[in-house]
Each structure stands twice: as structure tokens, then as C-alpha cells.
Amino acid sequence: MLRDRSHRIRFGLLRWYAAARGYRIYALALILAVPDILDALAGVDFTVLLPPGWGAKAASILAILRVVLGIVIRRMAMIGPPPPAAGSR
Incomplete structure (x- = not known):
């Protein structure tokens, strides 16, 4: 099931x-x-723009996005063309 979903996504x-x-x-x-954009946003202070208590949440979301997107982008480079369909030639 998970394999089918990953093939559909690819x-x-x-x-x-x-x-x-x-x-x-x-x-x-x-x-x-x-x-790189997310790395630049790490130095921005959002506490004046956000409601009280949301500054730490926004910073943690940005940090998680930086890590996850780095991994996703590296894996996208490994995506190749789908395997040929089985059948007669």
C-alpha cells in the first residue's frame, strides 16, 4: 500500500x-x-508580528521545515523515471 502510494507520488x-x-x-x-529562504527566516524576530505565545511556535515550525525540506529535496534528486511496464516487446 505504501509502495503504491510512493509510486503514485513519483x-x-x-x-x-x-x-x-x-x-x-x-x-x-x-x-x-x-x-536557504528558511535559513534566512531563522534570524527574523516574528514575536512583534504574532500574538503572544506564538513566537516560539513559529520558530519551531521554521526549524522543523528547514530540516525536513533539506531531506525531501535531497531525496527528490534520487527520483528517476518509473520502471518500464512489464509486457511483450
């Missing part, structure tokens, strides 16, 4: 990638820049 990403044609380089640059 296939969906590959379909999206093929449909993006001219915008691929921009989408890739944005995806690769997200961890």
Missing part, C-alpha cells in the same frame, strides 16, 4: 515535471532555494 511528480517544460528551471530554482 509518477505525479514526473508528470508535473514533464508538463512544466519551459518553467522547469524556474521551479527547480525555487525548490532548491526554499531551504
